[in-house]
Amino acid sequence: MNSTQSIGETYLTGITTTGTPHLGNYVGAIRPAIENSQNPAHRAFYFLADLHALIKCQDPARVHQSTREIAATWLALGLNTDNVIFYRQSDVPEITQLTWLLTCVTAKGLMNRAHAYKDSVQKNLDENEDPDFGINMGLFSYPILMAADILLFHGSKVPVGRDQIQHLEMARDIAQRFNFLYGEHFTLPEAVVDADTAVLQGLDGRKMSKSYNNTIPLFLPEKQLRKFINKIKTNLLEPGEPKDPDSSTVFQIWRAFASVEQTEEMRRAYANGIAWGEAKKQLFELINDQIRDARESYSALLENPAHIERTLQEGAKKARAQAEPFYARLREAVGISSLEC
Helix, strand or coil: CEEEEEECCEEEEEEECCCCCEHHHHHHHHHHHHHHHCCCCCEEEEEEEHHHHCCCCCCHHHHHHHHHHHHHHHHHCCCCCCCEEEEEHHHCHHHHHHHHHHHCCCCHHHHHCCHHHHHHHHHHHHCCCCCCCCCCHHHHCHHHHHHHHHHCCCCCEEECCHHHHHHHHHHHHHHHHHHHHHCCCCCCCEEECCCCCCCCECCCCCECCHHHCCCCECCCCHHHHHHHHHCCCCCCCCCCCCCCHHHCHHHHHHHHHCCHHHHHHHHHHHHCCCCHHHHHHHHHHHHHHHHHHHHHHHHHHHCCHHHHHHHHHHHHHHHHHHHHHHHHHHHHHHCCCCCCC
């Protein structure tokens, strides 16, 4: 789950803890959120979606390490935890408690239509397997947990990628059903797709994604960063031959990190036939210069997990201060409050 939610000046972003942050994560979700965190006028919630991670990853060491790496990444890049609420999903029990309340008003037919579930069923059918082979209830009901993430903090506008639009529509349907049964408690979220959000290509030219194994980890040591950038797939055009920047993964990544002036300069270099080796060398230098200081902070944070844990616990305390009173009202609404009331 990589989604950002807002209500007026409120934002919420969840980052699934199943891998090491890469350049695509940085330019698509992390960098904009870090910038927002510097604005005290923004009310923001950023969380590590470790419960979502369990849907597809049953490797405890991987989930644990990814949680530490992702938290360290956000902190190293300058997330202002004085202005935002930064927490681990599993540290806010009201999220899972609300998930059950929502589950009890969600039609199974709605979950049957979820893209992730349907895709898994179709894959099984294509391979002559039982339709539900290997499909767990976490995958099946994932949209309900996502709805709880959003509804608990009163989201109204939710900027997301196109692949998440359906989940937001489901969250809206679930909220409407709950409101119909128990009164107007939830704000109905609306998906907002930002066409300007950067989506980087990976080493093979496809979307940079852990599932494709084509990522460039964000905080690689310098030598390894250079090695990964040199692996980016290019065509066979020789030095001196004009190259098309708009079909080049190297240029696309360059544009995500460069200024307008640097981008235009590189575009001219492509027209003049820059060698692929030189283009990759300049890309390495551009990225390395921008992340060098944060890389050092990241390494220091990984060696101090107690500091990361304290930061997450402080964030969870702030998040629960928002969640507890609202969930108490929801309990009362469904009839599971104290008998003395």
